[in-house]
Amino acid sequence: MCGIVGYIGPKPVVPVILEGLRRLEYRGYDSAGIALAGSASGLTVHRASGKLRNLEALVADKPMAGNYGIGHTRWATHGRPTEENAHPHRDCTGSLVVVHNGIVENYLALKKELVAVGHIFVTETDTEIIAHLIEQEFLDAKSVEQLSLEEAVRRSVRKLKGAFAIGVLSADDPSKLVAARSGPPAVIGFGKDEYFLASDIPGILHHTRDIVYLQDGDIAVLTTSGVVFTDFDGNTISRLPQHIQWDPIQAEKEGYRHFMLKEIHEQPRAIRDTMLGRVSLTTGKVELPDLKLTVDELRRAQRVAIASCGTSWHAGLAAKFMIERLARLPVEVDYASEFRYRDPILGATDMGLLISQSGETADTIAAQLEMISKSTPTLAICNVVGAAITRKAFGTITTNAGPEIGVASTKAFTAQLTALFILALYLAQCRDTITQEESLKLVTELDKLPAKAREVLRSTAPVCQELAKIFSNARDFLFLGRGIHYPIALEGALKLKEISYIHAEGYPAGEMKHGPNALIDENLPVVCIATRDENNPDSVLKYEKTLSNLQEVTARNGRVIAIACEGDTEISRLVEHTIYIPSAPELLLPILEVIPLQLLAYSIAVERGCDVDQPRNLAKSVTVE
Ligand code: F6R
Numbered sequence: 055m056c057g058i059v060g061y062i063g064p065k066p067v068v069p070v071i072l073e074g075l076r077r078l079e080y081r082g083y084d085s086a087g088i089a090l091a092g093s094a095s096g097l098t099v100h101r102a103s104g105k106l107r108n109l110e111a112l113v114a115d116k117p118m119a120g121n122y123g124i125g126h127t128r129w130a131t132h133g134r135p136t137e138e139n140a141h142p143h144r145d146c147t148g149s150l151v152v153v154h155n156g157i158v159e160n161y162l163a164l165k166k167e168l169v170a171v172g173h174i175f176v177t178e179t180d181t182e183i184i185a186h187l188i189e190q191e192f193l194d195a196k197s198v199e200q201l202s203l204e205e206a207v208r209r210s211v212r213k214l215k216g217a218f219a220i221g222v223l224s225a226d227d228p229s230k231l232v233a234a235r236s237g238p239p240a241v242i243g244f245g246k247d248e249y250f251l252a253s254d255i256p257g258i259l260h261h262t263r264d265i266v267y268l269q270d271g272d273i274a275v276l277t278t279s280g281v282v283f284t285d286f287d288g289n290t291i292s293r294l295p296q297h298i299q300w301d302p303i304q305a306e307k308e309g310y311r312h313f314m315l316k317e318i319h320e321q322p323r324a325i326r327d328t329m330l331g332r333v334s335l336t337t338g339k340v341e342l343p344d345l346k347l348t349v350d351e352l353r354r355a356q357r358v359a360i361a362s363c364g365t366s367w368h369a370g371l372a373a374k375f376m377i378e379r380l381a382r383l384p385v386e387v388d389y390a391s392e393f394r395y396r397d398p399i400l401g402a403t404d405m406g407l408l409i410s411q412s413g414e415t416a417d418t419i420a421a422q423l424e425m426i427s428k429s430t431p432t433l434a435i436c437n438v439v440g441a442a443i444t445r446k447a448f449g450t451i452t453t454n455a456g457p458e459i460g461v462a463s464t465k466a467f468t469a470q471l472t473a474l475f476i477l478a479l480y481l482a483q484c485r486d487t488i489t490q491e492e493s494l495k496l497v498t499e500l501d502k503l504p505a506k507a508r509e510v511l512r513s514t515a516p517v518c519q520e521l522a523k524i525f526s527n528a529r530d531f532l533f534l535g536r537g538i539h540y541p542i543a544l545e546g547a548l549k550l551k552e553i554s555y556i557h558a559e560g561y562p563a564g565e566m567k568h569g570p571n572a573l574i575d576e577n578l579p580v581v582c583i584a585t586r587d588e589n590n591p592d593s594v595l596k597y598e599k600t601l602s603n604l605q606e607v608t609a610r611n612g613r614v615i616a617i618a619c620e621g622d623t624e625i626s627r628l629v630e631h632t633i634y635i636p637s638a639p640e641l642l643l644p645i646l647e648v649i650p651l652q653l654l655a656y657s658i659a660v661e662r663g664c665d666v667d668q669p670r671n672l673a674k675s676v677t678v679e
Contacts, residue, residue, distance in 0.1 A: 056129055056141070056155040058240065059257045060221045060231045062122040062276050063248020071125035072110055074250075074257040079106050079127050079668070084135030086127045088113065089142040089151040089223065090120025097149055097225040101140035122231060124221040124251070126153035129673040132161070133178030143182040145189035146174055150203075150224040152188070154181040155238040155253050157678045159216035184220060187213060192226075203227035204275045205288065207234055211273070212286055217416065217677060219268070221251050231276040234286075235268035238677040239414050239441065242266045242274050242281055244295050249276040254675075255298060256457055264295040267440045296440075312666045314460030314553070318652050319511055322504040324465040325645065327454035328472040333479075335501055338494030340480040345433060346449035347405075352484040355405045358383055359398065359430065361390040361421035362409035363676070365463040365548060369435075369470035370409050371541035376474055376641050380488055381481035391679070393421035400425060406432035409474070411458060411466035412675040413441020420679060422446055435473050437466045451477060460667045461674050462553050464652050467545065468507070471645045475500065478641075499639050506636045506646055514633050514650040521615060521631060522657035525579045531558040532570065532612075533651070534603065535583040536596045542583055542644045546651030553659040553669050563603040574612040581615045581654070582607075583647050584625055587640040604628060615654075617647050 057078030061070040071088055079086075086109040087101030098118045102108035106127060126141035133139040142151035158164070161180035164187060169175065173186045191206035203224045211218070217237030223230065233240055233251045243250030243258040243265055250258040251274070255265060266283075268274060272291065275282045283293045310316035333340050358377055360370040367389055374385040388398070390408070400406070406425035410418045413436035422443055425432050434447035437455050444450045453469035479496060482488035525531075531550055535543035544560035551558045561570055563582065574580070582604055586597035605628065607614055614629035619637040626632040633654075635646045659666045 056253065057127040057257060058124065058153050058155055058219065058221050058251065058253040060124040060153075060233065060251030060276070061248070062229070062231050062278055063245060065248065067121055067123050068113060068118060070261070071123055072106070072113065073260070074252060075125045075127050076106055077260070078252065078254055078257040084128055084130050085137065085140035086125070087140040087142050087153075088118070088123060088125040089153075090118045090123035091223050091225050092121040092228060093119035095119055097151065097223070099142055099144065099151060101137050101142070103135055103137045103140060122223070122229065124151070124153050124223055124231065132157065132180040139177050139179050141181060143177060143179060143185050145185040147189065149226055150185055150189055150222070152181060152185045153221045154184060155219045155240075155677065156217035158183055158214050158218060160214065164213065180216075184210060184214070184218070184222075188222065203230055204232045204273060204284070207232045208273055208284070208286055208288055211236065219253060229277055233268065233274045233276070235272050236270050237416075237442075240268040242268065242276065242293075244281070247278065249281050251276060256459070259298065263298045265298050266293045266295050268293075269445070270442075311660075312460065312656075314462055314464060314656055314666050317458055317460050317465045318649065318656065320456065320465045321468045321511070321649065322507040324453070324455040324469040325472045325507055326504040327456075328469045329476065329500060330454070332476050333497045333500065335497060338490055338497045340476055340483055340493075340497075342449075342451060342477065342480050344450050344452070345480070347431065347433070349484045351431075352481055354403055355383060355481075356403045358385045358405045358407055359400055359425065360385060360387045360407045360409065361393045361418060361425070363390050363415050363417050365467050365545060366409040366411060366415075366418070366470060368541045368545040368548070369467055369474060370407070371544070372471055372538055372644050373407070373409070373474040373478065375538035376478035377481060379641060380478045381485050382487045383481060383485065388421070389417075390415065390421040391417040394424045398424065398428070400428040400430045402429040402431075404430045406430045407435065408432055408443045408447065409435045409470055410441070410443055411437045411453075411455075411463050411470070413438045413443045414675050414677050416677050416679045419443055419446070435470055435477070437469065459674075461669055461672050462549055462655070462666075464549075468645050468648065472500075472503070475641060496639060499642055503638070503642060503645055506638065507649060510635050510646050510649045511653075514635070515653050517633050518650055518653040518657045521654060522661040526554075526658045526661035528556060528577065528579050530573070530578060531556055532573065532578060532580045533558060533560040533582075534563040534566065534580060534600070535560070536563045536600050538641060538644055539583040539585065539647065542647045542651065543581070545648055546581055546655070549652055549655035550658065552672060553655055553666050554662055554664055555670070556658065563600045566603055566606060571606060571610065574607055574610040576611040576613065578612050579615060580607050580612045581617070581651070582629075583617045585617060585619045585635065585637070585643050585647060586622070587637060587643065590640050593640040601625065601628065617650055
């Protein structure tokens with residue numbers, strides 16, 4: 055969740071690093087720091103707590119000398135977000151520095167050993183241990199051999215337990231950056247006579263698109279003449295750069311006030327790109343070659359076990375309805391963070407499904423390892439090509455939402471729902487639980503979604519702005535839904551709480567009478583998803599029951615905002631506010647329903663003056679458990 059940028063090459067190093075950090079700030083932003091080497095004055099380190107602009111001001115005030123270096127933005131895990139705890143961290147001599155993303159689990163035991171041999175620690179972090187470990191390797195080797203920085207790093211990382219992506223430089227072994235990965239992501243960028251290290255691609259994409267993703271157990275040594283890759287034992291390995299298609303402009307705000315708003319508006323494209331090449335509009339047939347499981351294997355599957363976190367977990371809950379309805383295959387959905395702790399009953403005929411925007415969420419990876427340990431083949435739905443869960447998965451469906459910068463997930467969610475719908479349809483086709491005619495009908499409806507999503511954006515954005523003015527001072531919100539619409543209610547509540555800091559809860563509409571009705575009064579806004587698919591009697595029945603629940607709310611003076619389908623005049627007579635969306639087959643409605651909920655949360659957060667793209671206490675990618 056922290057951001058790392060390193061650079062070695064002919065350009066002035068400070069702007070390269072600071073600009074890269076700015077583009078990675080979404081990964082963590084409670085403090086930042088930079089270290090430069092290569093000047094006569096040795097190694098210089100500047101650090102500042104708070105936003106990156108504090109570090110920028112410091113660097114402007116006290117210019118730094120050096121021609122290569124590393125920088126870091128931190129999201130605290132061990133130690134408070136202070137200047138002292140900001141990276142880079144030094145060894146005792148101050149001639150070696152380390153930046154780190156992840157957690158060193160055995161740092162206390164290592165610290166004890168190092169303190170016993172005279173090391174002095176000045177921070178509360180787990181990271182500082184790494185600098186001292188490397189220093190100790192040099193000390194241990196001194197009388198016996200001449201150690202290179204990379205060899206000292208290799209020997210040190212073998213002693214670490216936990217998750218780490220690190221960057222190291224030393225004034226004693228100059229013109230060299232060393233990186234190592236075991237867990238959190240790290241990439242190496244190749245420019246013309248220049249090389250980059252970053253924790254994520256947007257940090258260096260404005261310089262190069264030729265990227266190597268470091269694998270777990272890789273060490274990279276960057277010098278002005280190239281990059282050498284080895285494993286932790288020093289064996290040379292080959293890592294060839296891939297050319298990344300992402301346009302740097304894609305990772306910018308493109309004129310929107312916030313990344314989140316831009317990403318909300320990118321959803322029609324994200325849905326379209328996730329469908330592209332996977333469904334035939336003439337036959338209705340789905341093709342998912344990257345799934346790698348054979349039709350026979352999919353036919354034999356007894357059950358699907360889904361594990362994911364946060365917004366991706368909501369996508370998993372919706373997927374249960376899609377897969378069970380279309381493929382008649384039982385589905386269980388777990389919080390990935392809880393999965394391991396219930397000793398799940400799984401086997402080789404089950405199918406594990408991990409859903410993750412980043413593909414680097416530690417809890418989701420842990421759930422995946424649990425599945426693999428029980429011989430369950432795992433599939434990944436992921437937005438980042440080459441991310442950790444995709445490398446461990448048997449097969450993958452990439453959600454082609456493009457880079458998501460806003461901490462609150464939006465376009466990645468609708469892309470996940472799209473991918474999951476396609477997967478459900480594919481499973482149904484493999485298992486003969488759907489006719490070709492039904493498939494073609496659904497694919498035709500799916501194809502209409504990008505245009506419908508565009509229409510939802512156009513028509514509901516102004517309504518949400520107005521509603522935000524009315525409700526931005528509310529203390530609590532309730533979000534209701536039934537069936538597949540319940541996960542969307544949960545997602546609406548999550549979006550609101552994470553960016554506006556208003557307490558919000560999602561509830562199944564039918565559960566209100568079992569307790570939450572007690573909360574209702576004239577101060578409680580209740581957002582209710584009351585859509586219906588007129589061609590589906592089950593959907594109409596659910597809608598009618600939801601209307602009855604709403605009557606219970608309005609009878610107690612609750613203030614209802616309903617999400618309903620165009621043409622529904624019955625609901626607007628019952629409730630105070632209605633947001634209309636186009637109708638669609640029930641399993642596709644969630645993709646449209648969530649858009650006004652995202653816009654409502656966004657508008658309320660803006661109205662309250664919140665930092666929409668970087669909400670407090672949150673990070674984009676949660677790479678620790
Ligand atoms: C909420 C949000 C988080 C993530 C969760 C899982 O807006 O973004 O709840 O959904 O941290 O992240 P991924 O999908 O990257 O595994």
